[in-house]
Amino acid sequence: MAGTDLFDPVEFNGLKLKNRIALSPLTRARATADGHAGELQATYYSQRASAGLLITEATAVVPGGRGGPFLPGLWDDSQIAGWKQVTDAVRAKNGLIFSQLWHAGRLSHSSLSADGKSAPVSPSAFEQPGKIFTEQGPQPFEAVHVMTTAEIADMVEAYRQAARRAKEAGYDGVELHAAHSYLISSFLNDMTNQRDDAYGGPIENRARFLKEILEAVLTVWDGTRVMVRLAPLGHAYGTWDTNPEPLFTHVIDMMNGLGIGWLDLVEGDTGVTRTPDPYFDVLKLRDRFNGPTILNNLYTRDMAIDAREKDTGDIIAFGRPFIGNPDLVERLKKNAPLHEADPRAYYAGGPKGYIDFPTLEEA
Numbered sequence: 154m155a156g157t158d159l160f161d162p163v164e165f166n167g168l169k170l171k172n173r174i175a176l177s178p179l180t181r182a183r184a185t186a187d188g189h190a191g192e193l194q195a196t197y198y199s200q201r202a203s204a205g206l207l208i209t210e211a212t213a214v215v216p217g218g219r220g221g222p223f224l225p226g227l228w229d230d231s232q233i234a235g236w237k238q239v240t241d242a243v244r245a246k247n248g249l250i251f252s253q254l255w256h257a258g259r260l261s262h263s264s265l266s267a268d269g270k271s272a273p274v275s276p277s278a279f280e281q282p283g284k285i286f287t288e289q290g291p292q293p294f295e296a297v298h299v300m301t302t303a304e305i306a307d308m309v310e311a312y313r314q315a316a317r318r319a320k321e322a323g324y325d326g327v328e329l330h331a332a333h334s335y336l337i338s339s340f341l342n343d344m345t346n347q348r349d350d351a352y353g354g355p356i357e358n359r360a361r362f363l364k365e366i367l368e369a370v371l372t373v374w375d376g377t378r379v380m381v382r383l384a385p386l387g388h389a390y391g392t393w394d395t396n397p398e399p400l401f402t403h404v405i406d407m408m409n410g411l412g413i414g415w416l417d418l419v420e421g422d423t424g425v426t427r428t429p430d431p432y433f434d435v436l437k438l439r440d441r442f443n444g445p446t447i448l449n450n451l452y453t454r455d456m457a458i459d460a461r462e463k464d465t466g467d468i469i470a471f472g473r474p475f476i477g478n479p480d481l482v483e484r485l486k487k488n489a490p491l492h493e494a495d496p497r498a499y500y501a502g503g504p505k506g507y508i509d510f511p512t513l514e515e516a
């Protein structure tokens with residue numbers, strides 16, 4: 154630990170981070186049924202504001218973009234005020250916070266859509282095995298509606314509007330969730346994109362949806378405040394790209410071309426392993442990317458210190474360790490024991506297992 158800069162302040166893209174530790178985006182399912190955040194989320198995020206950078210839970214750009222009940226959104230102006238409470242509370246503690254903008258794609262359910270009956274959307278037909286948790290309990294994933302080009306244009310606009318609301322809510326920036334088999338990632342990956350129009354086929358076409366979203370978001374935010382989350386080797390929900398190196402190399406070049414400020418790189422399969430097949434060294438993407446790169450997935454204290462020593466990434470994001478340890482930064486600094494939160498409370502609702510974990514001082 155001697156000599157590590159993990160806990161030192163650092164400046165990237167004009168933002169002063171307290172340290173090189175980030176809160177990885179974590180869905181916690183404590184919004185209202187109509188997707189509003191508020192006091193509860195303000196408490197939760199401000200408790201974790203000692204991280205250099207906070208990235209919120211996935212926040213849906215349209216109602217049917219949610220992957221389950223009680224997940225929040227930024228699809229309506231009425232949702233701005235609740236997030237403003239969050240950003241005010243984080244800023245009061247000198248924290249920085251980005252909103253993760255999201256659409257779950259086929260991994261949503263008609264009961265979550267605006268009219269309560271519209272099928273989940275996807276670039277191509279795909280039969281998703283397994284079940285989704287709904288207000289009526291677990292239900293099989295449904296047949297998807299294949300997006301028309303007009304619907305793609307509407308979705309790009311939904312991202313732009315959500316990005317505008319994030320700005321009005323006082324965020325420091327936005328992250329586009331382009332990982333984990335959700336909508337953007339379903340366009341990128343060849344297993345889930347069999348379109349034969351301008352949005353499918355060659356890599357450039359499969360990356361077009363993300364490109365158009367980024368261009369739309371850049372009409373609202375400066376590139377220095379825009380981040381993209383990629384999981385090039387992710388196998389979430391059983392889908393991936395069969396040749397990820399050229400695809401994600403292209404995406405990085407595209408991000409550089411657009412002046413995107415930040416890369417959030419999930420190494421391996423989120424929450425599962427760091428080196429699944431098909432294998433390529435995803436850290437090459439960090440070398441290629443012009444801005445700072447956040448690394449994530451299964452990091453321990455030692456691994457984070459080692460990553461900084463070897464300079465494999467600029468910032469290390471922790472997910473699960475932050476759930477039960479609001480003062481994770483302090484605990485890592487002191488090499489203090491970490492509390493392991495009960496996974497049954499991850500999405501359980503209410504304050505229990507959410508905002509009731511003591512800091513070292515309080516324990």
Ligand SMILES: Cc1cc2nc3c(=O)[nH]c(=O)nc-3n(C[C@H](O)[C@H](O)[C@H](O)COP(=O)(O)O)c2cc1C
Pocket residue numbers: 177178179180181209210211253330332382419423424449450451452470471472473474499
């Ligand atoms: C309860 C839970 C919720 C998550 N929600 C999100 C999310 O909303 N957006 C996202 O990009 N990743 C999400 N993830 C993935 C985490 O950001 C992270 O990639 C993963 O937990 C691996 O990091 P860790 O080993 O430090 O926990 C979630 C993970 C967990 C455990």
